[in-house]
Amino acid sequence: MAPTSFLPHLLFILVISSINSSFSLPTFFPRAPQQSLAQSSTKTTNKNSKLPYTAHYFPQQLDHFTFKPNSYKIFYQKYLINSTFWDQGPTRAAPIFVYTGNEGDIEWFASNTGFMMDIAPKFRALLVFIEHRFYGESLPFGKDSHKSAEKLGYLSSSQALADYAVLIRSLKQNLSAEASPVVVFGGSYGGMLAAWFRMKYPHIAIGALASSAPILQFDDITPWSSFYDAVSQDYKEESNNCYEVIKGSWDELMAVAEQKDGLLKLSKTFKTCKSLHSVYSVRDWLSTAFTYTAMVDYPTKADFMAPLPAYPIKEMCKIIDGFPAGTNKLTKVFSAASLYYNYSGTHQCFDLENGTDAHGLDGWDWQACTEMVMPMTVSNKSMFPPSTYNSKDFEEECVQKYGVRPRPHWITTEFGGYKIKQVLKRYGSNIIFSNGMRDPWSRGGVLEKISSSITALVTEEGAHHLDFRSATKEDPKWLVEQRKQEMEIIQSWIDQYHADLKDSSMNQ
């Protein structure tokens, strides 16, 4: 979810879409609007040097699961620490809260997971944020890390989880904190990793808070159309007219494009800095705005990737609904999308087609082409142009780009997902799956309570890992309540851990 390095998948599809007109599919997070269209660096510039963390580098093993001479190669994995509130010492055994980093610079997750910092004093917890291999500075082959399948091959979720296991174990040993319970936190893909970490390494983490983790978005567990249906529902629930305008805008867009000088007209309507080469750039530009605004439809103003007002979908629909009768749909949707791209009002024009430059072999794009295969379609119910999913085409694209075939059933083989309630009810404990229903990714999440210790916290008005953001005075009651529940549940895990620890009969 780092601002610049997240659109690899989207970028990838954008490139494709300009060829075959297929609809672009979302990645977890887009590049930051202001930056993404202006720069193509894969390194985020959104680093907050004032973060209250110290950076460290752990000598990590390249390949945990094979024992070839190459497997032993060491790379330096970055992690951040804040020990301000930690009640250290072997007798106290205060907890360690670990963020299982996802697809981007670890600073970005640290600065956007204020929740952990907010609760650290109450728990007297040590905070650790571990960067995911092949992102940020944790590049096993330095600048060449993304240059070939031979190198990128080591970028996988299983290797990342093993990295966390090895690092946490070593850290606890070095800090003489072996008795301290570890709780893992993660949002989005990081939330999947947190949940999976608890499932695969229950001996290392006593529990996991997985926020907006669509672990059921794989194979055919979740209907493929649910993501865009959910986005559309957000708009429809706000205003049926708003939904209908957006839904009708695509035909109008194509109709204008087919006119003489159509692209020139569109260039004017969409205030592009340069003349447009393809109508699909506009389509993707618009759908990106509507989709990502749904994800970050937060109840307070936020500056996640760019400044946005509270409830930005409501604001977008206000714009659309506020036009006088007879205004054409493209003018309306352009204005609405401008809220997403230009809320601060600094842009005079938009560079819609810069984003279609292939940025090379980015991390998430690779992951999407290997194991993180989340098929999506766009149904007639949605407000987006209908789109199907063809696994053969997808495979061909990946083979062409990376020379590797996707393994679409691997995630469900390795981590499960089918009949998750039946499986986890009988095997597992201490996981919170939190989801906000405004976030379209919620549809691939765990939305039902599984057992007394595997809980689903669902907020109707929440968005993509909203609970992980720093508390603000404007937070609605239900959000304050959600975070309070999370803290209570985490406290119960820690209490149980300490009670078990005292029970000497368990110290086999």
Place this chain on the structure above:
Amino acid sequence: MAPTSFLPHLLFILVISSINSSFSLPTFFPRAPQQSLAQSSTKTTNKNSKLPYTAHYFPQQLDHFTFKPNSYKIFYQKYLINSTFWDQGPTRAAPIFVYTGNEGDIEWFASNTGFMMDIAPKFRALLVFIEHRFYGESLPFGKDSHKSAEKLGYLSSSQALADYAVLIRSLKQNLSAEASPVVVFGGSYGGMLAAWFRMKYPHIAIGALASSAPILQFDDITPWSSFYDAVSQDYKEESNNCYEVIKGSWDELMAVAEQKDGLLKLSKTFKTCKSLHSVYSVRDWLSTAFTYTAMVDYPTKADFMAPLPAYPIKEMCKIIDGFPAGTNKLTKVFSAASLYYNYSGTHQCFDLENGTDAHGLDGWDWQACTEMVMPMTVSNKSMFPPSTYNSKDFEEECVQKYGVRPRPHWITTEFGGYKIKQVLKRYGSNIIFSNGMRDPWSRGGVLEKISSSITALVTEEGAHHLDFRSATKEDPKWLVEQRKQEMEIIQSWIDQYHADLKDSSMNQ
């Protein structure tokens, strides 16, 4: 546990021991006595062509956890099937019993796990035995599979578990048996794999019966001296004199060796076919006999690797105790060891030093040098010559032999082990750990009940996965009772699974 391919580790140490006189450490199972000293083939000849199984070959992926071009290489993994008793059909969903193969030809495990065949009719179960990669016919690089660390690097427990997951999932799909619950079975290293499979893949197996699985033999969880202390205790409990004779025999052995023509004298005493070159060959020959006899100290006569009478330790001690006063110790221990090597009476002489030939890069030896590091020492309490464990020396030996360093903490990082009671009580279910206390490997096993659904079945007079052997009329009551308990527990897992399946609220 295949008869010829098991002594790699022991062989390895034997080679070393002839240099530095360190005591040889056990592998799970020795080569078959008659064969091992005569032939050096790594393929067992103990195949029973009359086995009621059909052989199949599954196209398996070389590396599940990386996505390099090489990772996608396919090899053919052998598995055996018996569907005689299976009540197939989507509505019946009768269970699938899978044996998670260990370090050897899969036929050998199938023919020595008669328990599964015995219980299949009652459960109407499909039986599947899956061969472990790099053993038997499941060689990813054919005959060259064991020729370099580059190739052997793909031999690891995690890869093996993923093999089983992928194969089982595919098999269920091909058989339209997706609703059939899978129970995994394994003995010894295969028992570790069965237990770990349930821990890592609870969505694929509803339960595991792990027989004689020393999953706590790693790091410093179990005292390093416990294995040989346990062997010694077996003899001491049988007869203190027997224990004392064996314990005293090593000094006598060394004293004779130091005499003029000592080795020649020993060659005569031990009826060697060729003159001895080293006294350590005799030491290892004897200790092997006493150690492995403890493992297979079954209450009925058995023909596991070689024919042996019921309670062979009792018989060995009878031999030792039966000599007239004044007989020297070496004569006594030679006679006792002969029971192990020559119960059938077919050998006229023994080839003690053939076993010290390095057999090259065998599978288990590789595994012991990479992840399956189970440190062992011999204490003064034992009847064996004292021996220490030096991890640096061990590492050097492995580097010298394979060019790879052991990763002694990896197994406990990946699978846990420390505070297992505390961890599994709160996370896990449906595992039976069965152990017989006559088996020295039991000391590294789970011997205490962990929770209502993670059980330890301990038999005082049981030996190495005795419960997995075919039932015989001579089986003692406690063994019949143990197997009955195992069946009842497995039945309860299946019943629970079907009850959950009917509960539609769980079919998320």
